[in-house]
Amino acid sequence: MSLLEHLPVLAIVVPLAGAAMAFVTGPRRSALECAATSVLTLVPVLLLAARVLDSGPQRYAVGGWGGPLGIVLLADGTAALFLVLIGIVGMAVTVYAAGYFPTPDEEHPGPGHGLFWTLWLFMWASLNALVLTADVFNVYVCLELVGLSAVALVTLTEGAEALRAGMRYLFASILGAMTYLLGVSLLYASTGLLDMEMLSSALKTPSVASSTGLALMIAALLLKTALVPMHFWLPTAHAAAPSPVSAALSALVVKGSFFVVLRLMLDVMPPGHLGGADTLLGVFGAAAIVWGSVQALVQTRLKLLVAYSTVAQVGYLFLVFPLAGAGGAVLSSAFLGTGVHALSHGLAKASMFLAAGVVLKRFGHDRIADLAGVARRAPVLAATFALAGVTMMGLPPSGGFAAKWLIAGASITSGDWWWAAVVVAGGLLAAAYMFRLLATFMASPGDAPEPAAPLRVVRTEWVPLALATASFLLVFAVPVVTQLAEAGSVLARVGGVAP
Amino acid sequence: MSVVLDVLLIGTLLWVAVGALSEAKLFKSVVMFIVFGLFLAIAWLRLNAPDVALAEAAIGAGVTGALMLDAVGHLRHRTTPYPTHVEAEEAMADE
Amino acid sequence: MSDRRRLAALLPAIVAAAVLAVIVRAVWSLPPEAEGLSVAVSRVAAESGIDNKITVVLLDLRGYDTLLEVAVLMLATVAVLSLREDRDALYRRISERAAPVLAALTRLLVPLALVVAVHLVWVGAVRPGGAFQAGAVLGAAGILLALSGYARPQWVGRGAMRSALAVGLLTFLGIAMLSIVAGGELLEYPEQSRKTLILVIEVLLTLSIGASLVSLFLSSASEGPKEAGR
């Protein structure tokens, strides 16, 4: 067996071993260890994506068993897309964090006694594991790993506010994980299966218990994805976390649980299995777009604005479900749009949170009203927000534009034009909150006292700029994303993307 | 006969659970929680799951109980004077 | 205001009742008999020579779950450690001296727990028992030792303590990778040595689960009144 066939497990085992090693080597060397592990994790991820592009979905039976008794890892196009997103943002977070946290020494080992690097590698490993698994119980274990690492990373920020946000996050996470497991137990009781691919054929004859189980699992995942109205825990947690963590939470963690919803709704369940659930998800998504944007518009602190923008942008991801029922070209266009949106929002949102971290370090606060004149003092920062803003608004040539074009197009083709209206309204609202922010940045500082020197310069402030540029130019990557998506199970089923 | 036993066991289990949550005194709550764990271990035996019963008694009641008792001890030991809610909010603003 | 408070008090009850109704309906709808995977697992268990089917599921069929679960334990310990207020306190002993009753109880229970743990691993292949349960018993015994002041975690050097916490996960990962080197898939055991390998893993896993539970408790336990600590 060639090593290439083990790529799925390497993408999980490497960061997991790296996390344990970063803990053993101790705070002073763990940053270096984490950087090395990040590179070593990225290699199997990129190779795996290339392999999926080349020869289609990869299956890996852990322990050599396969379903129904064993656990299968499945790397199809969708999984590869999310793995690449996690890889790119993950690498960016590692590099940025090295410049963001002060260089550790014996007295000051860094946040959480220098344990950031260990926790962060645990999170990366568990996100990869979550995306790759094709076993509904294994998803539960992965969700717990992601939740535990996320809460621990949020509370690395000193102070009561972060502790409170972390506890809210933890309780929401426990409720979500247990509801998910309850769903799994009903599903297992009714079908005797845990393997997703086998479930998908068994569910062609649904029962009350199997449908209830799936509904509970999806409801739990919505809580974890922070879809309105279950978003209450997200803004404070994402805003209170240290900025590199906020970036990972908003760009990746929320997408991880969404990925499982996507798997369950489109791959595991036959179309229309849950009655009106797909429409309901679309309605929640639309509500999220409007409510999140309006909240972002009235925030007075930068990180809260960015966090509410995540609440809004998560909404777009859910518009695929009401459109999926139409099948054919509508489904493939909506699905591709969702993939592009996940990627472009991931890059842009990570860049905004990382840039917000630079703001905090440089000016000592993130009160929007007091940030007039940032464009003159820190042009790199302003450029980052401007480029990321283009993606949020959905203007060409950004990834946000491509995503919204595809989703709105699917909506109009299907005849359910109101979803397109929501997309357009969301873009306008995003323009409103981004212009409000950028206008403040451009304004003349007035009589605000000019700080003599920045509080602290973040050496890696080019990282958010690079991410924002990537999201700005993402439209040119759409052909590759299309190819990847076609290697995914859904599009393979409906016969590829229509021209 | 065995059904009567099951009903009694389940009744006790649920009664202790509700009791643990409605009890205002923390120490009593935690003790009821530990008792709950022990009854749950008996339930696992009734359900032909001795492996789970062992783990429940050692981890569910034992380790978790010890952790909770420790937390009760910590919360009793007030590190700061009892805050009014105005003071508490000020403390949070300072953080 | 009072209306809002009343609604806020009512909402949890409504949600809980709805959840209850949904589950009861689903449970009620299930057929009275179902095999699940028990027959298939029995077949594998018979082939492998390990009679305790739960051990077969945990360590062989779904060993990957168990690997991730060891990661959960280590992650939780690291998370709890990151929350400690002062770094030195990580290595401070829990209590100055044990209450006499607790000490006597410890002297009685800990040797008993050790015997039970060894017994559980030993019989785990044929009867109830195995790494999880033995590890749990071992962990409970360790906590008792710590509570009564017998275990003095402060003698553990920082590097040694870190290694002890990570060794469970690293060993498991190592064994998993060995199976790849040997030409199988991750966690695939060669047919002729399956039973031996599973027993070896059980012993290691028992120690690592026990150690993780103890360290989880030690790192989480209150530092006690500051003035008594030093």
Add this chain to the structure above:
Amino acid sequence: MNPATLYPLAGAFLFATGVYGLLARKHLLHKVISGNFLGSGVFLVLIGLAGRSSAESPDPVPQAMVLTGIVVTVALTALALALIKRYHTATGLTTFDPVDEEQL
């Protein structure tokens, strides 16, 4: 009445109790206990329903899942309690909202 449905129904009730406690009880320790009840409720449903097997011993897969679940739950509980203690040291509070603190 068949114990195969009796225990899952008890599990359902326990889960609902946990949901209620998590949402309605204000003290953070009560919320942690509620979270544990959620877990125990699910475990009762899992193993209770596995008892429907006609073979002499019940389906081992749910039992293995529950063993995993018990260990995960204790890990979560330890983190929750560590957070609560740290929060209490920082603020003197044992609830999210200082207003509730005065009513306890």
